[in-house]
Amino acid sequence: MxxxxxxxxxxxxxxxxxxxxxxxxxxxxxxxxxxxxxxxxxxxxxxxxxxxxxxxxxxxxxxxxxxxxxxxxxxxxxxxxxxxxxxxxxxxxxxxxxxxxxxxxxxxxxxxxxxxxxxxxxxxxxxxxxxxxxxxxxxxxxxxxxxxxxxxxxxxxxxxxxxxxxxxxxxxxxxxxxxxxxxxxxxxxxxxxxxxxxGQRQRQMAAMSAIVEESLSVSGILLGRTMGRSRALTDDFAAESRDLVDLEIRSSMAGRxxxxxxxxxxxxxxxxxxxxxxxxxxxxxxxxxxxxxxxxxxxxxxxxxxxxxxxxxxxxxxxxxxxxxxxxxxxDLRPDIEEPAKPTPIQNVRGEVRFEHVGFSYDGSPALQDLDLVVPAGTSLAVVGETGSGKTTLGYLVPRLYDATTGRITIDGVDVRELSFEDLSNAVGVVSQETYLFHASVADNLRFAKPDATDEDLHSAARAAQIHDHIMSLPDGYDTMVGERGYRFSGGEKQRLAIARTILRNPPILVLDEATSALDTQTEQAVQEAIDRLAEGRTTITIAHRLSTVRDADQIIVLDHGRVAERGTHGELLAHDGHYAALTARDGTPVPVA
Incomplete structure (x- = not known):
């Protein structure tokens, strides 16, 4: 590729x-x-x-x-x-x-x-x-x-x-x-x-660096110990190290x-x-x-x-x-996504998002096909469908994490490919299922979104995300180190920190990529309340795994093999008794009695 x-x-x-x-x-x-x-x-x-x-x-x-x-x-x-x-x-x-x-x-x-x-x-x-x-x-x-x-x-x-x-x-x-x-x-x-x-030595050093990065991270240690593979990992590292020793000796003795x-x-x-x-x-x-x-x-x-x-x-x-x-x-690698030489300026973003005949392919395999969709400013869109139907791909196209293969996506009528990276990141915020936190303090992680944020800004955003009280209960408060990838916090706490970080950035358009799918029911409810607070007054595109979180969306689309199979409100789609109704029944979402 x-x-x-x-x-x-x-x-x-x-x-x-x-x-x-x-x-x-x-x-x-x-x-x-x-x-x-x-x-x-x-x-x-x-x-x-x-x-x-x-x-x-x-x-x-x-x-x-x-x-x-x-x-x-x-x-x-x-x-x-x-x-x-x-x-x-x-x-x-x-x-x-x-x-x-x-x-x-x-x-x-x-x-x-x-x-x-x-x-x-x-x-x-x-x-x-x-x-x-x-x-x-x-x-x-x-x-x-x-x-x-x-x-x-x-x-x-x-x-x-x-x-x-x-x-x-x-x-x-x-x-x-x-x-x-x-x-x-x-x-x-x-x-x-x-x-x-x-050349051989540097490739060997790269292989060793990869082993260290993967196996000595928090996730790698947990996996190695719970699978009983710690000794095997050590043996693998020792074998790579012996190969490196041989190459170092050969390099030193070459032509001596x-x-x-x-x-x-x-x-x-x-x-x-x-x-x-x-x-x-x-x-x-x-x-x-x-x-x-x-x-x-x-x-x-x-x-x-x-x-x-x-x-x-x-x-x-x-x-x-x-x-x-x-x-x-x-x-010499060529980036697939380039910033325009003369970007179109965009100010006072209202937040209307349009997909016009959008298609996208991974290595020639279509993920989205001929997608036509309008998300009016300030409204909410939920995207549901089977695994592999193209939901996450659709969400990634709006902030240009990928570029559409065909068609175009516009914000307030401007093609996202014509916007500068800075304007686009200011316009679109993303909260994903996998929250990434740096090995730094809570305050530093929040200020990653807004470096000039005051302490009051941090507290206000954390309150909106319903995480302020928990942070203040910690011995060091906002100076608490989160640990590698945030392992000192639970999944729900990390997710609310990510929401607080997005609130600080204050984007008019929000993409939520299955932000609660990995949480238990009680934690999901707390995080969902924070998300609802975040979504107020914004254009929101929610990639949904649990359908219970999207019942109140202004419109819902069902993707099937990259195409829009159905669209409408929760009630309209249930009445249609098609893909959405089948997904709802499988998900166990309560259906209101008429």
């Missing part, structure tokens, strides 16, 4: 990915230019040390020139201080840039997912989403924060050092560079291997033997240079002075260190491409 990623997405080509990663740094190119400046200065200043060392060995020490020796030593110390200062400054700036890029990426992914359709979240495990935001973006940290600086610093050092080596002794420089193609080949091989393993070859060659290069310098001797006298030889091997170490770091950065970049691919996969 569009909008839902596959388990194993195909990797994009490297070049477009790299260009896309570089675009993430574009807003910070000024700061990166400063970093490049510090890097360049640091590289140039550090090159002075080998030349000063040559003067120390070839001139100052043999000739006993203490003044020159002191000046050279002071110069070498000054170079070390300057290099360290430049390094601290460039690290501070580059780390700040990297962290801001990660912030931008996290925010972009979170904001993009907020726009995804419900179908995406019904088909994607919550732990998978969390893993991409936390683990994948977190895994990029070292690459994002240090890669730009490392590339510029090491590349500049390599070029500058190569020039200095060539100036000192061009023949030995050629010997030093013979192994460069071999180093590059090894690093590319290692990078490809780590990229593949990194091949890369160790680079270390061996680097360690052997000074000896090779000494041997090559000896071969250039003429008449028993070396053509290269001791000072030049020592300075050259010092530069050689300075050359190979950034060269190897460049190769390692290349390996890290290739590995991180697997992480970027997973993040870009989410960012």
């Amino acid at each position: 569009p909008g839902v990623p596959t388990e194993e997405p195909p990797m994009q080509s490297t070049s477009p990915e790299v260009r896309r990663i570089l675009r993430l740094f574009r807003p910070y190119r000024g700061r990166l230019a400063v970093v490049a400046l510090f890097v360049g200065l640091s590289s140039l200043v550090s090159l002075a040390s080998p030349f000063m060392l040559r003067e120390v060995l070839d001139v100052a020490l043999p000739q006993g020139r203490t003044g020159l020796l002191s000046a050279l030593v002071i110069g070498m110390v000054a170079v070390a201080i300057a290099t360290s200062a430049f390094g601290v400054l460039q690290t501070y700036i580059s780390t700040g840039v990297g962290q801001r890029v990660m912030h931008d990426l996290r925010t972009a992914v979170y904001g993009h997912l907020q726009r995804m359709p419900l179908s995406f979240f019904t088909r994607t495990r919550t732990g998978e989403v969390q893993s991409r935001i936390a683990n994948d973006i977190g895994g990029m940290q070292s690459t994002v924060t240090s890669t730009a600086t490392s590339l510029v610093s090491n590349f500049t050092s390599v070029i500058a050092t190569f020039i200095a080596m060539a100036v000192l002794e061009w023949r030995l420089t050629l010997v030093s560079l013979l192994m460069l193609p071999f180093f590059v080949w090894i690093s590319r091989r290692v990078g490809k291997e780590r990229k593949r393993i990194t 033997w091949r890369q160790s070859t680079i270390g061996i060659v680097m360690s052997a290069m000074p000896a090779i240079i000494y041997w090559a310098a000896g071969l250039t001797a003429a008449g028993g006298r070396p053509l290269i002075s001791i000072g030049t030889l020592v300075a050259f091997t010092t530069l050689q170490a300075s050359l190979f260190r950034p060269m190897v770091m460049l190769l390692q950065t290349g390996v890290e970049v290739q590995s991180s491409l697997a992480l970027f691919s997973r993040i870009f996969e989410y960012l």
